[in-house]
Amino acid sequence: MGGMTFIDLRDRYGITQLVFNEEVDAELCEKANKLGREFVIQVVGIVNERFNKNANIPTGDIEIIVSELHVLNAAVTPPFTIEDNTDGGDDIRMKYRYLDLRRNAVRSNLELRHQMVMEVRKYLDGLGFLEVETPILIGSTPEGARDFVVPSRMNPGQFYALPQSPQLFKQLLMVSGFDRYFQIAKCFRDEDLRADRQPEFTQIDCEMSFVEQEDVITIFEGMAKHLFKTIRGIEINEPFARMSWHDAMKTYGSDKPDIRFGMQFVELMDVLKGHGFSVFDDAAFIGGICAEGAATYTRKQLDALTDFVKRPQIGAKGLVYARIEADGTVKSSVDKFYSQETLQQMKEAFGAKPGDLILILSGDDAMKTRKQLCELRLEMGNQLGLRDKNTFACLWVVDFPLFEWDEESKRFMAMHHPFTSPKPEDVHLLDSDTGAVRANAYDMVINGVEVGGGSIRIHDSALQNKMFELMGFTPEKAQEQFGFLMDAFKFGAPPHGGLAYGLDRWVSLFAGLDSIRDCMAFPKNNSGRDVMIDAPAPLELSQLEELNLKINIKE
């Protein structure tokens, strides 16, 4: 007796069910039965309403009763299954990235990316921003991260560099009178790699003239809201939260706090110091967080948390905890040093309730300990399910310090970059209290991810020279490195400022990814290799000679 053969045909738009009826055409049905996974086929048939509808897929209401079948290309068995939950490990999927890209989960990230850049361009074009391409082959600059370089055949012994950002060019465009510029720009950094870093990445790079900080924030908060609305269907009407860098560091131990949840830091030096517990008594910082309802944590769970904060990449020495009992008493891991009265004071400081868990870190470097506490807070956020990927909390961090002291080189470095302007009200402190000067700089943080940042730039060559001086540049070195920019400022530069968003991070955020890799079509691995095409690779000797280069690997 005749039967039916069903085949799932996949294309970019989904799965369509093909039906072959043995009774109608036995030969065709046999041909269909011989098709293998991932064959590329062409069919002719009639679209039919399905009896067993599949409501989970857009094409689940129909099927195609096939009358003709052509195999356009056969396929050997793929090295992993092309499914949402694939059996392929990271390495094999990267080697066969073109197969990995067939998976819904990966394809949809690239579709999302396309939609986002379309909407970004629509928004900015609508506001009169011009997209201008700036060059990829530029000059190497000493500040900032390490450059990738490109030997010039026509200029022997000389090198181009690939841009870490179009920063200088966009400022020159402002000098040129292009008062609203943007570019979705490839940028390059030769740094060691990790989950949210790739050697090449993409910025939504923007700059405006005749603006102050508030103007830039308004336009680009508007862009963020436009993206939330058009891409994620989330309407945000209220202004984004704002926090000074100082408050962010004090309350969250981070310049990119995740404010989807509370657990703000409470400082406990006044309460817990001087009671005979030497760890706290010797500390320069004692602070903690209160995890609501987490008093149920078992000893095992608390030991795991202690192990977590003691991991080398976090580096805390230990963890003190305290449970708030049902009757309001506090039961802590350091009960022998503290009276219930002191512990109650601590409870008050947190505003803790019965059932809450207090976690405390201390250390002799306040900034380091805050960063450790930040990691613990994020971990507790994860454990308590407070970091839902479909909830978004947006924040501007403002009033960054203009400089940070670099212990290694014993000099001030620009915290953002050397072109960031000081706040006008702090300019008088440039010489007398350099470290206290605040910058006209701002970062946008979503869910603890810095998605963008920018500043109002210096547009005055005298002030720019002052900055270089404070950073320890000789006038000659400043002229050599940035002479063309300071020259440009002499010919009439408008006040200007801007911002750059990290496109990869933003797509990852909207796609709910943990790494920026899967929102890129062809990422590199942690050694900077593209394992699919096997690049980088050695050159032919003739190529090296033409470039006037010799390989010089030290043993």
Next chain:
Amino acid sequence: MGGMTFIDLRDRYGITQLVFNEEVDAELCEKANKLGREFVIQVVGIVNERFNKNANIPTGDIEIIVSELHVLNAAVTPPFTIEDNTDGGDDIRMKYRYLDLRRNAVRSNLELRHQMVMEVRKYLDGLGFLEVETPILIGSTPEGARDFVVPSRMNPGQFYALPQSPQLFKQLLMVSGFDRYFQIAKCFRDEDLRADRQPEFTQIDCEMSFVEQEDVITIFEGMAKHLFKTIRGIEINEPFARMSWHDAMKTYGSDKPDIRFGMQFVELMDVLKGHGFSVFDDAAFIGGICAEGAATYTRKQLDALTDFVKRPQIGAKGLVYARIEADGTVKSSVDKFYSQETLQQMKEAFGAKPGDLILILSGDDAMKTRKQLCELRLEMGNQLGLRDKNTFACLWVVDFPLFEWDEESKRFMAMHHPFTSPKPEDVHLLDSDTGAVRANAYDMVINGVEVGGGSIRIHDSALQNKMFELMGFTPEKAQEQFGFLMDAFKFGAPPHGGLAYGLDRWVSLFAGLDSIRDCMAFPKNNSGRDVMIDAPAPLELSQLEELNLKINIKE
């Protein structure tokens, strides 16, 4: 007595007249009189209808009666005048490119470029094309032009290459099932430079699956028409002309003929050979063009044309000409060799009329002579005003040969690239008559400029291997260079094809520019240098060491 001071305030949008009235505010007026060229200022005032309207500029109907003036930034005198007809030579304008960009003529090119890419994206997005970013750090490939390379610090002795085009990646995306891809992509070629070549340039790169040549032509002719309509306001309803490569070479001596005007080649071997004029008698090719109404050319003009074709870059030995007199007789520079009867036969071959000028070249290499005649035809088109920059003639050149013979390496090279498919009806000739096989390839030519080109690709690994074999690759070399592509084809590759447009060329064409430089914000000079930022430049020794490189300049 009080007077008025008028100041032209320039911004991105044009010129606005500012008025300062000495009687109303003498101090303000004095301040205005002290402003220098290119100062950046901010004013407060009242917009007023002008008495003397200037109909030539959009803001010519109004003026601003100024009540407040702030100098935001003073300016030193620029090194050239910031006007449409500047006094600045090419070198000084490139050094101060940020000032050159203030000129209307240059700024408007970048505005045009922005509008074009916005429309390209709108058109392609509307047809379901996804923009996918492919990597800039890829592997070096031996075919094609010379690659720029990037040393890898993390992989000592190894190099990335910058892409000459995203060709391989877009084909892999087709294998991945992204059936409609595009990208406005930076591409790089380390070749010697000239007016229409820059080391980095931009392609509108497209690829589609499940298509044949006609499908690709339809979509991208549609895109061209969309651009003509939205950018230049020109509605083109009829299909673009098509011409085989063979006909283009025979009739215009070029694979990118300018068909804004006629003057097609007429071959004259039958008519003019064997009459005792040894130059023609020994020639492998005799051909000419007929310039309508150019019989008025003086001896001096004709001598200049002879000099033109004898220039080394053209390389003809001489030029024969013939005027058609008012009475229909032909008066030529070779009258002593030819009877009036023969000359009348020649006149008939051209269909020439009284007042026309016939220009004839000959040579012992038909292809070379055709190219010389092509140059002469274009020059006559210029001289006779037949190449109006606001007239556009679009053409598809099709049926290219698949291979061209390379005398130097004594082997066949792919005329487009090694992934171009042969026409199915010519596949049987691959072994027996390799040079005669036609490709599934097509170029779009506008006004003699190749604005784009593409092909239907090979999607079958056996045929791809055959191509490599015909090009003299050993199987090992083919595997080493393109193994990942041939592997990819084994996992089910759909039939696919595409096209890439040269964005820079197209913007230049729409802007009426002779060079692609002025449609780029920051181009390089003919030595590949950016003279504004002075790149490329030597690296610090420590950078070289980190990259495991040594400079090795031969004396």
